[in-house]
Amino acid sequence: MEPTLSHNQWTLMLKKSRFPENWTPSRFDVVGIRHDEEKLCKRIIGLPGDELEIKEGYIYINNKILADQFKEERICDILVDENNVPLRFWNGPKAGEIVVEYTSEQHFIVPEGHVWVIGDNRDESFYGVISIHNIFGLFVL
Numbered sequence: 001m002e003p004t005l006s007h008n009q010w011t012l013m014l015k016k017s018r019f020p021e022n023w024t025p026s027r028f029d030v031v032g033i034r035h036d037e038e039k040l041c042k043r044i045i046g047l048p049g050d051e052l053e054i055k056e057g058y059i060y061i062n063n064k065i066l067a068d069q070f071k072e073e074r075i076c077d078i079l080v081d082e083n084n085v086p087l088r089f090w091n092g093p094k095a096g097e098i099v100v101e102y103t104s105e106q107h108f109i110v111p112e113g114h115v116w117v118i119g120d121n122r123d124e125s126f127y128g129v130i131s132i133h134n135i136f137g138l139f140v141l
Contacts, residue, residue, distance in 0.1 A: 004030065004120045004141070005041060013137040025115050025132060032137035033117060033130055040126060041139065046116025051109050057102035057122075073122040076100040 005011060013032060025031070029044045046052045051062050057074025059066040079087045079099045087099040100123070110116050113132055119125030 004043075005139075012140040014140060016136050016138075019138070025135070030139040030141060031117070031135045032139070034134045034136060035126065035130060039136070040119075042117035042119055042126070044115045044117055046110040046129075048110050048112045048114060050116070051107055052116055053107035054103050054105040056104055059118075060107075075103040075118070075122050075125075075127065077103065078123070 025044050025047065027044060027047055031042060031044060033040050033042055045059060045066065046061060053060040053063075054075055057076050059068070059075070077100065079101060081087060089095050089097050089099060108129075110129060114129050115132060115135075116127070116129050118127035
C-alpha cells in the first residue's frame with residue numbers, strides 16, 4: 001500500500017465487529033482482507049454492480065478511466081529471468097529500463113456481495129474480486 005502506508009507504520013483499524021449493522025463499502029476505502037490464508041491491506045476500487053476493465057494497465061470503471069489520486073502507475077508484471085532478476089532492455093531508447101508487460105483484461109461486472117480491490121503500489125500488487133465477508137477491518141487514515 002505504499003506510498004499510503006509504509007512498512008512498520010502504525011495505523012488504526014476499525015474491526016468488522018464494530019462496523020454499523022448496515023455498513024456497506026465505499027470506493028477508495030482502505031480495508032484489511034483475508035485472501036488465501038493471508039491478511040492483506042488493499043483499497044476498494046470496484047463496488048457491486050460496477051463494470052470494470054483493465055486496458056494496457058489502466059483501470060476503467062463503468063467505461064471511464066479511473067481518476068486515481070492515490071497512484072498513477074499502471075498495473076503490470078515485471079518480467080524476470082530464471083533467477084528472478086528483472087529483465088532490462090539492452091539497447092535503444094529504453095536501454096537499462098526494466099521490461100514490463102501491462103495488464104489487459106476484458107470487462108466484467110463486480111457481483112453483488114463483492115468488491116474489487118488493489119494495493120496502491122499498482123506495479124506489484126495483488127488485485128481482484130473478493131467477497132465482502134473477507135473484509136475484517138477498515139483502516140482509519
